[in-house]
Structures are given as structure tokens and as C-alpha cells.
Amino acid sequence: MPIASTQVRPHDRASVAIICTLGLTIAFVLTGNAGWAILAGIATVGLGVVARIFSRQAPGPMPHRFRGVLFLPRGPHSSAHLHRILEPRAGERILEIGPGVGIHAVPMAAALVPGGVLEAMDAQVAMLADLEHRADRASVTNIVTTQGNAQRLPYVDRSFDAAYLIGVLGEVPDGDAALRELRRVLKPDGRLIIGEMVLDPDYVTLSALTRAAENAGFLFDRRQGPKAAYFARFVPGDR
Numbered sequence: 001m002p003i004a005s006t007q008v009r010p011h012d013r014a015s016v017a018i019i020c021t022l023g024l025t026i027a028f029v030l031t032g033n034a035g036w037a038i039l040a041g042i043a044t045v046g047l048g049v050v051a052r053i054f055s056r057q058a059p060g061p062m063p064h065r066f067r068g069v070l071f072l073p074r075g076p077h078s079s080a081h082l083h084r085i086l087e088p089r090a091g092e093r094i095l096e097i098g099p100g101v102g103i104h105a106v107p108m109a110a111a112l113v114p115g116g117v118l119e120a121m122d123a124q125v126a127m128l129a130d131l132e133h134r135a136d137r138a139s140v141t142n143i144v145t146t147q148g149n150a151q152r153l154p155y156v157d158r159s160f161d162a163a164y165l166i167g168v169l170g171e172v173p174d175g176d177a178a179l180r181e182l183r184r185v186l187k188p189d190g191r192l193i194i195g196e197m198v199l200d201p202d203y204v205t206l207s208a209l210t211r212a213a214e215n216a217g218f219l220f221d222r223r224q225g226p227k228a229a230y231f232a233r234f235v236p237g238d239r
């Protein structure tokens with residue numbers, strides 16, 4: 001199955017424009033230009049809507065050249081918050097889909113020692129190379145990287161204790177297929193964590209996610225964080 005292109009997506013261009021208009025809005029507010037600030041604010045909101053529409057029409061992986069945004073502070077999506085809801089334990093085998101440069105992968109892998117492994121699967125080799133570099137610098141040696149597509153996981157049935165995806169599902173053209181694959185590779189007592197943030201043009205609402213996850217055979221367990229930047233935890237439906 002060919003992976004979606006990693007070229008610049010239309011909503012990446014819209015996102016760059018959003019950063020510019022947001023900067024202008026702040027500048028106009030600070031310099032007391034209320035009228036211009038309102039106009040720039042309206043343009044920002046409008047571009048946000050356009051970016052969301054483009055994302056739905058042409059879902060695909062965030063290009064590696066924009067990886068800088070992955071280093072921004074995460075607030076409720078920090079590794080500490082992920083750790084709290086994922087509850088990684090020593091010896092477990094956990095899957096991260098779409099790890100990007102490895103902001104979460106490295107600390108989660110460290111929590112699986114001794115004996116555990118983090119499998120990190122991403123569509124882009126360049127992201128995985130950055131992740132490996134980051135793991136090397138942190139002396140974390142229990143991450144296995146694989147290039148692949150979330151819609152068809154290269155792992156055997158019921159082989160993971162847990163899996164997680166942060167800001168990834170909305171980039172996958174067939175998110176329902178990805179959820180079915182996650183259901184297949186998770187053990188019957190496994191857990192699935194999905195994180196989504198409203199500022200991301202590829203944002204998936206909690207209600208849409210819950211519907212799709214239930215169709216794929218999961219049960220909603222709990223939410224952590226605000227709806228605008230949530231982590232949702234699911235468990236296999238037949239446990």
C-alpha cells in the first residue's frame with residue numbers, strides 16, 4: 001500500500017499564513033490599533049477554518065521540514081501527562097504510531113526498562129532518523145523503528161500491551177482502517193491512547209474519535225485534559 005506523499009500539504013500553507021496573521025493581531029493589539037487587530041483576528045480565524053477544510057480533503061503526513069513545531073511546549077500533551085494515562089510498565093511492549101522526532105517515544109521507552117520495548121512506526125524515514133538520534137543522545141536503547149503506514153501495521157495479532165498516537169490520526173487518510181489495525185495488534189487487556197489538539201488543522205474531535213473507535217471494536221475508558229487538547233483512553237471491547 002503506497003504511503004501518502006510527504007510534500008507540503010495545502011493546510012501547511014494555510015498554517016504558515018495563520019502564524020503571520022496571528023503575529024500581526026498581537027502586534028496591532030500591543031500598538032493600540034484596535035481596528036486592524038480585529039481584521040487580522042478575523043483573518044486568523046478564517047484561515048483556521050480553511051486549513052481544517054484542506055486537511056479533511058487532503059490528509060497526509062506532516063512534512064519533515066515542519067518538524068520544528070514538534071519542539072513547542074505541549075501543555076496537557078507533555079510526556080509527563082502521557083505517562084499518567086498510558087501507565088507504561090517495565091517489561092511491556094508498546095507501539096507508538098507517528099512518533100515524529102520522538103518527543104514522547106524516548107521517555108516512554110525509558111519507562112519500559114528493564115525488559116520492555118517501544119516499537120515506533122512512522123511514514124517518514126527522516127522522522128525516524130531524528131528519533132534514533134534523540135534516543136542515542138539520551139542513551140535509550142530499547143526503541144525499534146519501522147517505516148510503515150498506520151493503515152496496515154506490520155505486526156502480528158495481539159502482540160502489544162498498549163499503543164498510542166499523538167496528533168497523528170487526522171493525518172491518516174483511512175483512520176478507520178488504522179483503528180481496526182490497532183484493535184488487531186493489541187492484546188485483549190491492552191490499552192490505546194489517542195491525543196488530539198484543536199490548534200492542529202488535522203484535529204479529530206473526541207466525539208468523532210469515540211464513534212470511530214467503537215466501530216473498530218474499542219470501548220471508551222476515560223479522557224484526560226481539556227476537550228481542546230485531550231488524551232482519550234480506550235480498551236478492547238471484548239475484554
Ligand SMILES: C[S@@+](CC[C@H](N)C(=O)[O-])C[C@H]1O[C@@H](n2cnc3c(N)ncnc32)[C@H](O)[C@@H]1O
Nearest residue numbers: 061062070098099100122123149150166168171
Ligand atoms: C504531527 S506529527 C506528530 C509527531 C509526534 N506524535 C508528536 O506529537 O511529536 C505526525 C506524525 O505522524 C506521521 N504519520 C502521518 N500519517 C501516517 C501514517 N499513515 N502512518 C504512519 N505515520 C504517519 C507523520 O510522518 C508524523 O511523523
